[in-house]
Amino acid sequence: GIQVEQSPPDLILQEGANSTLRCNFSDSVNNLQWFHQNPWGQLINLFYIPSGTKQNGRLSATTVATERYSLLYISSSQTTDSGVYFCAARGGGSQGNLIFGKGTKLSVKP
Amino acid sequence: NAGVTQTPKFQVLKTGQSMTLQCAQDMNHNSMYWYRQDPGMGLRLIYYSASEGTTDKGEVPNGYNVSRLNKREFSLRLESAAPSQTSVYFCASREAGGVDTQYFGPGTRLTVL
Numbered sequence: 001g002i003q004v005e006q007s008p009p010d011l012i013l014q015e016g017a018n019s020t021l022r023c024n025f026s027d028s029v030n031n032l033q034w035f036h037q038n039p040w041g042q043l044i045n046l047f048y049i050p051s052g053t054k055q056n057g058r059l060s061a062t063t064v065a066t067e068r069y070s071l072l073y074i075s076s077s078q079t080t081d082s083g084v085y086f087c088a089a090r091g092g093g094s095q096g097n098l099i100f101g102k103g104t105k106l107s108v109k110p
Numbered sequence: 111n112a113g114v115t116q117t118p119k120f121q122v123l124k125t126g127q128s129m130t131l132q133c134a135q136d137m138n139h140n141s142m143y144w145y146r147q148d149p150g151m152g153l154r155l156i157y158y159s160a161s162e163g164t165t166d167k168g169e170v171p172n173g174y175n176v177s178r179l180n181k182r183e184f185s186l187r188l189e190s191a192a193p194s195q196t197s198v199y200f201c202a203s204r205e206a207g208g209v210d211t212q213y214f215g216p217g218t219r220l221t222v223l
Binding site for chain 1: 141143145150151152153154155158160168198200204206210211212213214216217219
């Protein structure tokens with residue numbers, strides 16, 4: 001099945017800095033989602049982005065399906081952006097479940 | 111519209127005890143999922159249900175059973191809890207079609223002593 005790898009595993013930023021998180025996947029995907037797991041453990045949907053580019057406020061994401069990677073951009077980071085960012089993908093023919101990467105733990109310092 | 115709800119939020123069990131985790135969604139989704147998350151890991155699929163009346167095993171089904179009670183509800187049962195089942199459990203439902211998005215509940219933090 002699909003394998004999902006995320007980098008970097010950990011990231012420490014000063015408030016106001018920008019960052020790029022990367023997600024590589026091993027096969028073609030029908031679904032790719034980015035989630036933010038906040039310090040209370042809640043998983044928050046950020047983007048559904050199997051291909052193309054989307055933006056939502058300070059966050060944007062780009063998936064290049066032909067090259068099997070996705071990027072999540074965070075601009076002007078805030079302390080509330082801290083947490084773990086997960087990329088998850090679903091391949092064709094699967095039962096619909098998502099395969100998760102191990103996440104990028106982001107800490108934004110004031 | 112509450113989305114996906116889970117009960118309980120926290121639970122402590124002794125080895126060998128049984129319990130059922132409840133999940134409900136009000137988005138009229140056909141597919142529902144149970145995942146577990148262990149420290150430093152992403153989520154792994156335990157069981158899923160593609161539609162009412164059907165269930166199938168995922169990546170880590172051993173020690174669990176599920177019931178798709180109706181379209182809204184999907185429960186996960188631990189018959190004889192083991193310390194290896196200490197984890198955070200997430201339920202999700204899936205909106206199929208043009209925007210194929212999964213929505214997650216708030217999670218149940220389970221500790222087995």
